[in-house]
Amino acid sequence: MYLAEGRDKRVKAILEVGEWAGTVKLVVIGSSGVGKTALLRLYCDHEWDPRLATSTIGIDFKTKRLLVGDQPYKVNIFDTAGQERFRTLSASYYRGAHGVILVYDITNRKSFLDLEGWFQEAKTCSTEVVVLCLVGAKLDKAAQGERQVSTEEGRALAESHGAIFYEVSAKTGENFREPFVGTVQRIVGTPGLLEAVRRKPVPDALRLNRGDYYTKPIILVSLLHCCLSG
Amino acid sequence: MESLSDTLWDVVICGTGLQQSLLALALSRSDKKILHIDPNEFYGGAEAAFSLQDTELWVNRASAGSGGLFKSASIAKPEGTTGLSASRAYSLALAPQLIHARSTLLSQLVSSRAYRQVEFLAVGSFYIFKPPQESSQRPSLARIPSTREEVFSTTAVSAKAKRLLMKFMKFVLDYESSPQLEVWQPFADALLTDLLQQEFKMDAELQTYIVTLTLSLDGKISTKDGLAAIRRHLSSMGVYGPGFAAIYPKWGGLSEIAQVACRAGAVGGAVYMLGTGIKETETAEGEVKIQLTSGDTVKTRMLVRAGDSASDEMGITRLVAVIGSPLNSLFEAVVEGAPRPAVAVIAFPAGSLSTVSGKASEYPVYLSAHSSDTGECPAHQSVLYLTTLSTPDANATLNLALDAFLGTITEGQAPSVLYRLQYEQLAGSQRSQSEASIFTFPAPFLSLSFNDSTLQPVHEAWKKVMGDAAVEADYMTFADREGAVDDDDVYE
Numbered sequence: 001m002y003l004a005e006g007r008d009k010r011v012k013a014i015l016e017v018g019e020w021a022g023t024v025k026l027v028v029i030g031s032s033g034v035g036k037t038a039l040l041r042l043y044c045d046h047e048w049d050p051r052l053a054t055s056t057i058g059i060d061f062k063t064k065r066l067l068v069g070d071q072p073y074k075v076n077i078f079d080t081a082g083q084e085r086f087r088t089l090s091a092s093y094y095r096g097a098h099g100v101i102l103v104y105d106i107t108n109r110k111s112f113l114d115l116e117g118w119f120q121e122a123k124t125c126s127t128e129v130v131v132l133c134l135v136g137a138k139l140d141k142a143a144q145g146e147r148q149v150s151t152e153e154g155r156a157l158a159e160s161h162g163a164i165f166y167e168v169s170a171k172t173g174e175n176f177r178e179p180f181v182g183t184v185q186r187i188v189g190t191p192g193l194l195e196a197v198r199r200k201p202v203p204d205a206l207r208l209n210r211g212d213y214y215t216k217p218i219i220l221v222s223l224l225h226c227c228l229s230g
Numbered sequence: 231m232e233s234l235s236d237t238l239w240d241v242v243i244c245g246t247g248l249q250q251s252l253l254a255l256a257l258s259r260s261d262k263k264i265l266h267i268d269p270n271e272f273y274g275g276a277e278a279a280f281s282l283q284d285t286e287l288w289v290n291r292a293s294a295g296s297g298g299l300f301k302s303a304s305i306a307k308p309e310g311t312t313g314l315s316a317s318r319a320y321s322l323a324l325a326p327q328l329i330h331a332r333s334t335l336l337s338q339l340v341s342s343r344a345y346r347q348v349e350f351l352a353v354g355s356f357y358i359f360k361p362p363q364e365s366s367q368r369p370s371l372a373r374i375p376s377t378r379e380e381v382f383s384t385t386a387v388s389a390k391a392k393r394l395l396m397k398f399m400k401f402v403l404d405y406e407s408s409p410q411l412e413v414w415q416p417f418a419d420a421l422l423t424d425l426l427q428q429e430f431k432m433d434a435e436l437q438t439y440i441v442t443l444t445l446s447l448d449g450k451i452s453t454k455d456g457l458a459a460i461r462r463h464l465s466s467m468g469v470y471g472p473g474f475a476a477i478y479p480k481w482g483g484l485s486e487i488a489q490v491a492c493r494a495g496a497v498g499g500a501v502y503m504l505g506t507g508i509k510e511t512e513t514a515e516g517e518v519k520i521q522l523t524s525g526d527t528v529k530t531r532m533l534v535r536a537g538d539s540a541s542d543e544m545g546i547t548r549l550v551a552v553i554g555s556p557l558n559s560l561f562e563a564v565v566e567g568a569p570r571p572a573v574a575v576i577a578f579p580a581g582s583l584s585t586v587s588g589k590a591s592e593y594p595v596y597l598s599a600h601s602s603d604t605g606e607c608p609a610h611q612s613v614l615y616l617t618t619l620s621t622p623d624a625n626a627t628l629n630l631a632l633d634a635f636l637g638t639i640t641e642g643q644a645p646s647v648l649y650r651l652q653y654e655q656l657a658g659s660q661r662s663q664s665e666a667s668i669f670t671f672p673a674p675f676l677s678l679s680f681n682d683s684t685l686q687p688v689h690e691a692w693k694k695v696m697g698d699a700a701v702e703a704d705y706m707t708f709a710d711r712e713g714a715v716d717d718d719d720v721y722e
Contacts, residue, residue: 086504092489
C-alpha cells in the first residue's frame with residue numbers, strides 16, 4: 001500500500017535500466033528487543049507481525065531500491081542477527097557501512113541509556129565519515145502512557161552526536177520509512193560519502209564465483225609445448 | 231529470550247579462530263542449538279587482526295604469559311612524532327596467510343555463500359633478495375618468473391635457465407602420471423633440491439627460485455611435498471584472473487573470514503559471547519556441564535574447542551612493521567590485464583643474511599608486503615610481515631632482513647619504520663582429539679600459505695555434531711539468504 005505513493009512510469013523506467021547510481025550499506029544496531037527487525041521487515045517487506053518479533057534468526061540483510069532525486073540507489077540494510085545481545089558485533093559487520101541506524105525503545109529507559117555505548121561502537125568501528133540516525137521505536141505505545149524517554153531527550157542525544165532523529169512505530173507504520181530514506185538522502189548529500197557510494201566495487205577486488213574464466217593450466221601446458229618445440 | 235542455563239545446547243563452540251568459525255558456518259543452516267563463546271574480547275583467535283590499540287592489549291596479555299601459543303610479544307615505536315595514523319586505521323594480521331586459488335577453502339566459501347561478505351585481493355610477485363656482490367653496491371630483488379609470460383620476458387636468467395624452468399614447469403603440472411612419476415619417486419623423501427640438481431641439472435640459483443615458490447619455512451622441503459606445493463602454485467595461476475596464483479582477504483586475512491563465518495552462524499541462530507571462557511567442565515550421562523567464566527553454567531551435548539598445547543616442533547618468530555611509504559614498485563601488475571596486486575612476497579634464502587654473531591642466516595626469512603589496498607594501514611603506508619623459524623637469533627635476523635629489504639628500495643627517500651611488533655608463535659599439536667562429547671581442534675599451521683588440511687577437522691567436527699542428520703552433499707553448500715535478492719522498489 002505504501003508503494004502506491006509517487007509511482008510513475010519515468011521512475012520505473014530509470015529503475016529498470018538496472019544501472020545503479022551506487023550501492024549504499026546501512027547497518028542497524030541497538031539493544032535486544034527494541035524492534036530493529038520489525039522496522040526492517042516493515043520497510044523492506046511491508047510486514048508487521050508481532051509473532052515474528054521474538055528474536056532475529058535468518059535475516060542477513062535486505063535489499064531495497066531507492067530513488068533519490070532521479071538517481072536510483074541500491075540499499076543493503078544489515079540486521080544484527082542477535083549479535084547485539086552480548087555486544088559481539090564484529091568489525092566486519094560495520095565494514096564499508098555508509099550509515100548506521102541506532103534504535104531504542106521509547107518505553108524502555110535502559111535501551112536509551114545503552115545508546116552511549118552503541119554510539120561509541122558505531123564511531124570506532126565504521127569508516128571515518130558515516131551518517132548516524134537515531135530512532136525511537138514503539139511510538140504507538142506512547143498513547144498508552146508507557147513512554148519512558150521524551151522526544152526532547154531523544155532529539156538532544158541525536159544532536160549531540162550529529163545524528164538525524166525520528167520517532168517511529170512499526171505497528172501503526174508512523175514514520176517507518178523516514179529513518180531509511182532520510183539516512184540515504186543525507187549520505188548521498190555528503191561529499192566524500194557520495195563518492196564512496198558511487199564507487200564501483202574495488203576493481204581489484206576479485207569475484208570468486210567467476211571461476212575458471214582465465215588461462216587454465218592446460219592452456220599453459222600447450223603453450224609451453226609450443227615454446228619448447230619452437 | 232531463552233536463558234543460557236535453561237537451554238540444552240547441541241554444541242558449545244569455544245574460540246572463534248578460523249576452524250571454530252568455519253564450524254559455525256557449516257552448522258549455520260542446521261537446526262542445532264549453538265552457543266559460540268570466546269575467552270578473548272575479539273574474534274579470530276590465532277587468526278585475529280588488530281587495531282594498534284588492540285595490538286597493545288594483546289601484547290600485554292601475551293607477555294604476561296596468557297597468550298596461548300603466542301609469547302615474547304613486544305612493540306617498538308620511534309620516539310616523538312611517529313607518523314602513525316589513528317589506531318583503528320590499522321588492521322594488523324596475526325596470520326597473514328595467502329590463499330592459493332585452488333584451495334578448498336575458497337570453494338567452500340563460494341558454495342556456502344560466505345564469500346559475498348569478503349573482499350579478495352590479488353597476491354602478486356614473488357621476489358628473491360640478492361645481497362650485494364660488493365659492499366659498495368645496493369642489495370636488489372629478483373622477481374621469480376612463475377608464469378609462462380614471465381619466463382619468456384625475464385632478463386634475470388639465461389636462455390638455458392629459461393629452458394630448464396619451462397621443462398620443470400611442464401613436468402610439475404602432470405607430475406603424478408607416467409613417465410614423470412618414475413623420475414621423481416626415487417627422490418620422494420629426499421630434498422627437492424636433490425631432484426632439481428640431479429634430474430634437471432639446475433644450478434643453486436635456479437634451485438632457490440623453485441624452493442622459494444614452496445614457501446618452505448626451513449628451506450629443506452622434500453621432493454614429495456615440494457612438487458605438490460609447486461603444482462598448487464602453478465595450477466592456481468590465472469584461476470581468478472591473469473597473472474596471479476593466490477589471493478588475500480581484505481582487512482586482515484583469515485580474521486575477516488572468521489568474522490564472516492561467525493556472522494553466518496549468528497544469522498542461523500547461534501548465540502555469541504566474547505570475553506567468556508570455560509572455567510570447568512564435567513561430563514556425565516552424555517552431557518557436558520560447563521562452568522563459564524561469566525558465572526553461568528550451561529549444559530551441552532557436545533563441546534568443541536581449540537587445541538592450544540604446544541608441540542616439540544619449531545615455532546616461528548614474526549616481525550610486523552608499518553612502513554611510511556606505499557612501496558609502489560612492489561605492487562605493479564606484471565601481466566597485461568592483471569589486477570593491481572596488494573601483496574608481494576620477498577624471500578631471503580638461507581645464508582643470504584649475516585647475523586649479528588657473524589654467521590650466515592640458517593633458515594629462510596619470508597617478507598610479505600601488504601599495500602594499503604589491504605585495508606591494514608592507511609594510504610601512503612604499507613605493512614611488512616616477516617617470518618622465520620624461531621632460533622635464538624631470529625629476532626635480530628628479522629630486523630636485519632627488514633633493513634636489507636628497505637635498502638633495496640630506490641624510489642624516493644629511504645622509507646621509515648613507524649612501528650614494529652614482534653612475537654613468537656609456538657607450534658601446536660597437529661592432531662585433533664575426539665572424545666565422547668568433546669572435540670579438540672589441532673593448533674593452526676604456521677605455514678605462510680593456507681593449508682587445506684586445516685579444513686578436515688572442521689568437517690570431522692561437523693559430522694560429530696550432526697550425527698545421523700549429516701548429509702555429506704549438503705556440507706557447506708547453501709542457498710543465498712533472502713536479502714541477496716532485489717525485490718521491492720521505493721520511489722522518492
